[in-house]
Every structure is written in C-alpha cells, then in structure tokens.
Amino acid sequence: MSTRPKKSPMPQVRVYFSDFFGVDRRVIERYGAFDVSLLADLPLFVDPFLLFNSKKPAYRKLHARIISYLSFLKDKSTTQPQLSSGLLHAWYMFPEVEQNWLGFSVKGNRGHGLGKGFAESLHANLNHIFGTFGREAVTRGSHLEKLCLIRDNVGRDSISDFTNNLILEFLLEYTEKFALDHIAPSLRRKVPIRKVRFNYTTESWENGSYTLPWHNGDFVLLTPKNILTKDETWINKTDLIDGFNEIPMAIPNQALREQVSNYFKKMLPRSPKRKDEREAAFRTVQHFPELIDYYIKRKEDTGDRAESIASEHVKLSEQLYLDQFKRLTDLLRQKTDFYATSGSTHEEAYQRAMFLQDVIENKGGHRLFYLNGSPLEREEDLHILYRMTWFATPSDVTREANDGRGPADFKVSRGSSDKTIIEFKLAKNTQLERNLEKQAEIYQKASDAKHSIKVIVYFSAAEKKRVEQILKRLKLQDDRNIILIDARMDNKPSGSKAR
Numbered sequence: 001m002s003t004r005p006k007k008s009p010m011p012q013v014r015v016y017f018s019d020f021f022g023v024d025r026r027v028i029e030r031y032g033a034f035d036v037s038l039l040a041d042l043p044l045f046v047d048p049f050l051l052f053n054s055k056k057p058a059y060r061k062l063h064a065r066i067i068s069y070l071s072f073l074k075d076k077s078t079t080q081p082q083l084s085s086g087l088l089h090a091w092y093m094f095p096e097v098e099q100n101w102l103g104f105s106v107k108g109n110r111g112h113g114l115g116k117g118f119a120e121s122l123h124a125n126l127n128h129i130f131g132t133f134g135r136e137a138v139t140r141g142s143h144l145e146k147l148c149l150i151r152d153n154v155g156r157d158s159i160s161d162f163t164n165n166l167i168l169e170f171l172l173e174y175t176e177k178f179a180l181d182h183i184a185p186s187l188r189r190k191v192p193i194r195k196v197r198f199n200y201t202t203e204s205w206e207n208g209s210y211t212l213p214w215h216n217g218d219f220v221l222l223t224p225k226n227i228l229t230k231d232e233t234w235i236n237k238t239d240l241i242d243g244f245n246e247i248p249m250a251i252p253n254q255a256l257r258e259q260v261s262n263y264f265k266k267m268l269p270r271s272p273k274r275k276d277e278r279e280a281a282f283r284t285v286q287h288f289p290e291l292i293d294y295y296i297k298r299k300e301d302t303g304d305r306a307e308s309i310a311s312e313h314v315k316l317s318e319q320l321y322l323d324q325f326k327r328l329t330d331l332l333r334q335k336t337d338f339y340a341t342s343g344s345t346h347e348e349a350y351q352r353a354m355f356l357q358d359v360i361e362n363k364g365g366h367r368l369f370y371l372n373g374s375p376l377e378r379e380e381d382l383h384i385l386y387r388m389t390w391f392a393t394p395s396d397v398t399r400e401a402n403d404g405r406g407p408a409d410f411k412v413s414r415g416s417s418d419k420t421i422i423e424f425k426l427a428k429n430t431q432l433e434r435n436l437e438k439q440a441e442i443y444q445k446a447s448d449a450k451h452s453i454k455v456i457v458y459f460s461a462a463e464k465k466r467v468e469q470i471l472k473r474l475k476l477q478d479d480r481n482i483i484l485i486d487a488r489m490d491n492k493p494s495g496s497k498a499r
Contacts, residue, residue: 013329015039015388016322017101017220021183021213021480025322031178033222034314035322036101038215040387042321043380044169045160048144049234050118050310053303058170059227066166067142069198070126074133077126090205092119094195097164097223100171100221102228103157116389118158122147131289138293140300145235149285149292153206156233169196177224229310230317235299237282240292244281250294260288316371324368325385330387331359331368339392345412345420346451348395350481353422353455356389357485360457366487374457375487382424382457383409420451427458433470436482450497456486464488 016035018025036042051063051107073091076083083091093115096103148159164171172193179188188211196208212219231237238357240247244286248260267280299306332338335353341348359365369376376382387410390397398411407458410422425432436454458464467484471477 013143013326013333014391015326015329017213017222021187021220023182027182028178028222031148031182031222031227032224033174033178034102034225034228034318036220036222037321037388038101038220039391040384041101041103042317042384044228044230044314044317045156045233046102046163046223046227046431047229047233047306047310048163049303049306050229051167052141052143053300053306054227062167062170063141063373066144066163068144068200069166070130071134072198072200072203073123074126074130079122081124083123084473088116088119088123092122094161094165097160097168097171097221097404099219100164100223102223103160128289132293138290138295139296143235146292146296148233149235149237149240149295156236159233165195168193171221172196172208172210172212173221174224175212175220178222178321178425179211179213183213187214188212189219191219216443225314226307226311228314229306230313234303234306234310234334235296239299240295241278241281243295244284246298247291247295250298251291256288260284263287301495319390320371320381321384324371325350325388328359328365328368328385329389331363331365332356335359335363338389342394344415345395345418346453348393349412349420349422349451349453350483352390353453353483356386356455361486364492366489366492369457369459369487370489376426376457379409379424379426379429382426384397384426386410386422389456418450420453422452423452425454425456427456427463427467431469432456433474436470437477452481453484455485456482457487459487461488461490 014020015037016021016025017038017473018028018035020038025035034042034044048066048355051059051066054060054444076091080087129146130142136142144162145159147162148156189312190209191212191214192209193209194207195205197206198204199206209451210310212220212221214220244264249258253258264280264284267283269276272280289479332355336359338352338355338359341351341355343351356365360369388396395412395414398413409424411419412422413419423435425435458467464486468477469484476482
C-alpha cells in the first residue's frame with residue numbers, strides 16, 4: 001500500500017473580476033467594461049481626450065465636468081494665490097482611485113495619487129498653463145492634458161488620477177448598475193464614498209453611497225473599455241517634443257513662426273545631439289506657450305485615430321493580460337506543482353521559478369510570451385504575468401518593493417525574518433550586466449532579505465549567447481539562483497508534440 005502523501009486539491013484559479021464575482025466574462029464584455037485582474041494593476045488608464053472626442057453625449061458631458069472644475073481652480077489661483085493648506089488639500093489633492101485596478105502603481109493596486117507637491121505646483125501655475133482656458137481661439141476646446149505638456153514631473157499617471165477622481169461619480173454609477181443586475185447580494189455592499197461630486201455653491205466636495213462589488217475589504221470599480229488606452233494619452237509631451245518641427249508650420253503668423261525658429265536655434269549647442277534638440281524644443285514651448293494650442297489643434301483634427309489606436313491597445317491588452325496570462329495560470333495549475341509548493345520563501349520562490357521554466361520550455365507555455373508573433377517587449381509585462389500567477393501562497397508578494405535603495409521587481413516575505421528578492425529581466429535589457437553584478441544584492445540588503453533570485457527570459461539564440469557571456473565575465477555561470485528561461489519559438493516542438 002502506497003504511503004505517498006496525497007496531493008492537496010489544486011486551488012481554484014481566481015485572477016479576474018469575473019472569477020471573484022462569479023460573472024461570465026461575456027456578460028462583462030456585453031456591458032462594455034474591462035475585466036480587470038484583482039491581483040495586480042494592469043497598465044491601462046482613462047484618456048480624457050477619448051471623453052472629449054466621443055460621439056456619446058454622456059462622455060462629452062464628463063469632459064465638460066473636468067473642464068468646469070479646472071476653470072474653478074483657475075479662478076481661485078487668481079483670487080486666492082496664497083491658498084490655505086486645508087483648501088489646497090480639499091481642492092487639489094486626490095488619492096489614486098485604486099479600486100479600478102488600473103494604472104501604474106508600485107505594488108498591488110495602491111498608487112501615490114496627487115500629493116502636496118502636485119497641488120502647490122498646479123495652483124501656482126494655473127494662470128500660466130491655462131491662460132486662455134475657456135476662451136481658446138485655436139483649439140475646439142480646453143484640455144486637462146496641457147498640464148503634462150508644459151510642466152515637468154506631470155505624466156500620464158497624474159493625468160489619469162485627476163481624471164478618475166473628477167469622473168468618479170460616473171464610475172460609481174456605472175459599476176453599481178452592473179452590480180445590482182449581475183452580482184450576488186453576498187458579494188456586494190453599500191459603501192459610503194468621499195468626494196463624489198463638487199458643489200460649486202458651497203465650494204466643497206459632497207459624499208455619496210453606492211452598492212458595489214466587495215472584495216478583500218474594499219469595493220471594486222469597473223471602467224468602460226472605450227475610454228481606456230495604454231502607454232500614453234493622445235495629447236502627450238513625448239509626441240509634442242518629437243513632432244516639434246511640424247508645429248511652427250501650422251502657425252499662420254509669419255512673425256511668430258520666425259521668432260520660434262530663431263529661439264529654437266539659439267537654444268541648441270554647436271553640434272547638437274538628439275537629446276539637445278529635445279531640450280531646446282521643450283524650452284521653446286515653455287517660452288512660446290501658444291505653440292501648445294497649435295499642437296493640440298493638430299491632435300484634435302486627427303482625433304478619430306485616437307479612438308482607433310486606443311481600441312487596438314485595449315484589444316491587445318485583453319489578448320495578453322486576460323487570455324494568454326490566464327492560459328499560463330491554467331498550464332501551471334494543470335501540469336506542475338506550482339500551487340502546491342511550500343517551504344521557506346527562498347525555496348518557494350525558487351521552485352515556482354523552476355516550474356515556470358518547465359512550462360515555458362517544455363509544455364508550450366512559450367507561446368504565451370508572444371503577442372501577434374512578436375516577443376514581449378517590456379519587462380513590466382513580464383512582472384505583471386509573474387505577479388498574476390502568485391496566488392494560493394502563504395507568502396506576501398510585493399511587486400516593485402522599495403525599501404530605500406530603489407525598487408526591486410518582487411519581494412516575497414513571511415514576517416520580518418523570511419524574505420527573498422526576485423528580479424525578473426528580459427535578456428535584451430541593456431543594463432543586464434550591471435543589474436546582475438549589483439542590483440539584487442543591494443535590494444537584498446535593503447530589505448534584510450537572506451536570498452535573491454534572478455530570472456532571465458530570452459527569445460533568441462543571440463540573446464542566450466549574450467547572457468551566457470555576461471554570466472561568464474561575472475563568474476556567475478554556476479549560480480543556482482540565476483535561472484535562464486528559454487522562450488524561443490524556433491526550437492520548440494509543435495503543439496501536437498508538446499506534452
């Protein structure tokens with residue numbers, strides 16, 4: 001009679017909103033919402049231009065609400081330039097709307113939101129940034145994104161946080177309707193929500209109460225797919241600076257065109273590099289802020305492309321984060337002991353990395369690391385994939401944990417005495433050698449972790465050779481804690497032969 005211990009049953013795979021709330025994904029699809037992961041943020045966000053340019057009156061009304069609030073703030077920056085800390089906090093400072101599980105948080109779904117620095121900078125500069133706000137002569141409308149065009153350290157995450165807070169009432173109503181129609185009463189809760197709508201008579205934010213999906217001690221929000229995008233807002237600083245040479249040509253005033261051209265040339269050193277040209281372009285835009293209106297007009301005139309590009313980005317995100325990552329989770333669950341692994345955090349992390357390697361190299365999992373035939377380009381996607389596989393564990397898994405010496409990819413911990421750092425890298429990373437030499441050890445010491453594991457994924461024979469040469473130079477080729485994963489397409493058996 002066998003004395004081998006019985007395997008514990010494989011845990012139910014619950015990664016997405018549909019999993020946790022028992023809703024068919026097709027129902028969410030018909031409702032028009034994105035089926036978010038409740039394990040890690042996905043790098044999508046609301047683009048306010050999609051509200052402005054929408055054919056839906058309800059969306060255009062949301063954009064008008066954003067502009068009305070900015071107009072209120074602009075007026076206050078004129079009449080009350082020295083704002084009290086209380087009013088600064090009430091009118092300008094917002095948390096990240098983490099309950100939508102979208103964005104660019106440093107761990108889980110908790111981001112930083114809009115803090116005091118952002119508030120003070122915005123209040124002090126509103127008149128400069130939005131001098132013609134509400135009375136634009138060049139563009140069709142006003143745009144929140146002007147903030148990121150002329151100010152440093154204001155990017156897509158700040159724009160997204162601001163937008164989500166100013167349309168929060170809509171998101172709450174949108175989610176409540178879905179919850180009442182499709183989610184069991186035991187999985188939803190009546191929740192009091194702060195700062196739902198702004199009362200311009202009392203100049204204060206009002207609260208509300210909504211019946212919402214409830215998970216792990218907090219409510220969850222759904223977001224319509226057709227207001228989401230990925231990577232950048234349609235109006236963004238990178239596009240402004242990279243396309244700077246096209247902007248002056250759109251200026252009808254010849255004198256202004258020549259002034260802009262002359263100022264730009266004065267900002268360049270004798271033998272300019274691309275970095276110098278970008279810096280000169282940004283300085284020119286700051287000196288001639290009217291250039292921004294001509295740039296925005298060009299973006300308004302091509303607004304239909306914004307919708308088609310955002311739609312394609314969302315479709316590809318669904319394919320990668322929902323379909324392919326879900327299949328990887330299923331493969332790990334069905335073909336390995338990934339979810340039965342125990343032991344110390346180091347042993348658990350090491351064994352899970354080895355199971356991941358086995359599934360990718362020997363069980364067809366490599367296909368899930370390709371999107372439309374091309375391998376994953378961003379380490380961020382690799383990190384999201386890994387985090388979404390880590391459920392059914394007694395360990396706390398923190399993505400991009402920052403313990404004072406910069407962010408590590410993951411910290412796996414059980415209390416203060418059992419911690420392991422995990423670094424996930426693509427083989428093509430240009431900083432790979434420096435990272436292997438120093439980075440994980442630095443994070444390990446900063447976190448008081450006893451161990452670190454480095455996992456490197458490669459997609460070609462050339463990438464593999466490069467990694468092996470780096471490891472040889474660093475005398476790390478026999479290090480057990482450096483795990484190479486072969487995700488090549490050209491050396492794997494066909495689907496019928498993979499087992």
